[in-house]
Amino acid sequence: MQTKGRKLLAAGAAVALLLGAGGTLAFAPGGDAYAEAAKIEVKQGIDAWQRGDHAGAVRMWRPVADAGNADAQFNLGQAYRLGRGVPTDLRTAQSWFEKAAQQGHEQAQANLGLALFQNGERERALPWIRKAADAGDPRAQYVLGTAMFNGDLVPKDWPRAYALMQRAAGQGMPNAASNLEQMDKIIPLAQRQQGLALARQMEQQAPPRLQQAPGSIGKANVPPSNSAIQSTLAAPVPKAAPVPKPAPVRTAETARPSAPAAVRAPIATSAAGWRVQLGAFSTSANAQRQWAGLRGRVGALASLRPFYVAAGPVTRLQAGGLPNRAAADRVCGAAKAAGSACFPVAP
Incomplete structure (x- = not known):
């Protein structure tokens, strides 16, 4: 039986957004020539960003983003998110992420979903978080797994919650590993086993890991002096409500991996x-x-x-x-x- 009244942490504050990059343009929108020119401008913006010329990078990206280039839109979102080259403006950052996400930019979809979730717009966030979790983003898997464990916004589904948390932990999120330890105390053995089998299935069927887009700057490109980006993928997790000490482990469970x-x-x-x-x-x-x-x-x-x-x-x-x-x-x-x-x- 599932034990009532036990919840994991609220996931919204546990995710840190990454960072982006961009380009300037002399071609009219439309056609292959424009697309190739846009790529060049976005790449030049990336080069400027990596040299520390954030304002110059933003100037290059803006016309390309206005013309509809998803990489430049994502990069502007990152610039506004971190306040580099432009004043910090989370609403504007979210707006640029949404423009890129609507075009299928996976990093933008992840950042948009997590930003909406953190802002309290959880119902609007959920479809984007699902997309990002399916694409392999560990932050989204962590948030969705927590929601499914708690039964927040989505029906409670402990095997799938365990599988998602397993996948997030397997990609290096220490907070997900902590949640798994709590889940081990609450979720019945049979459902944990279902979750492990589902996690293996997810791993086998997963698309290539959510990669940094060619025209986007990710975490590895951020100068090491930026403490916000040097932090781990997720902030420290608030402790869940105390869990009663479990009964002595039965013989049938003694062989389980944990x-x-x-x-x-x-x-x-x-x-x-x-x-x-x-x-x-x-x-x-x-x-x-x-x-x-x-x-x-x-x-x-x-x-x-x-x-x-x-x-x-x-x-x-x-x-x-x-x-x-x-x-x-x-x-x-x-x-x-x-x-x-x-x-x-x-x-």
């Missing part, structure tokens, strides 16, 4: 010290692939040892050992500048 022994495995003496967590993944193999890619891009990780920590249905990728919190913070700063989620883990 057995406490797997989570609390002792750390070897050689691994003592601070660590950094770089994500949570649906399989150990995915965590190992992420480590291989990050270690090659982030010099601060080169001397660290990877750890693959079982935590219920996910594997947490951690690296250590570091002598203190300051060292862990420095490593996380480098990892975030490279586009990775990261937070320190105390010994």
Whole structure:
């Protein structure tokens, strides 16, 4: 039976928007020549943005965006969202995201849905969040999974909520991993198993991961001095209402992947010290692939040892050992500048 009165966090405040880029134009709208010129102008705007000339980038993008280029529209939304090259204006940012989203720009669809959700326009947000979740955006999967667990705006569906949270956690959202731990205490075993099977099905059927559009600037292109973008994919999650201590685990459940022994495995003496967590993944193999890619891009990780920590249905990728919190913070700063989620883990 589903236990009444238990809800996860409100998801709206847990999502951070990314950042964008753009172009100027001398051709009249319409035709292949215009489309090619628009691409060039958008790319020139991106180059200006990456040089730190945000106002120049905005000037290049605006006429292209006014003429209907979705990348330029998304990029203007990002500029207004962050207040770079233009004053911060979230309403204007949302308007540009909506123009791009209506043309099928996946990043804009994700940002629009999440912005609407955060603004309290949740019914209007839901179709965009569903699109973004189907496209593989972990923030949208997190929000939709939370809504389905709580029965907010959508019918309560615990197996699908568990599957969506599993997918979000597998893409490195630590808040999703925390929600899974709460779900493990509440959702019956049979429904968790259904959710795991559905998550595997989603993973097999998923389109290529929501990629940065060729004409858009994403998180990895943001200068490392910008603390808002260096933050992890989601802000700290408010704690859910206290959950009564579960009854002793029955024999039939002792073999499930989230057995406490797997989570609390002792750390070897050689691994003592601070660590950094770089994500949570649906399989150990995915965590190992992420480590291989990050270690090659982030010099601060080169001397660290990877750890693959079982935590219920996910594997947490951690690296250590570091002598203190300051060292862990420095490593996380480098990892975030490279586009990775990261937070320190105390010994």
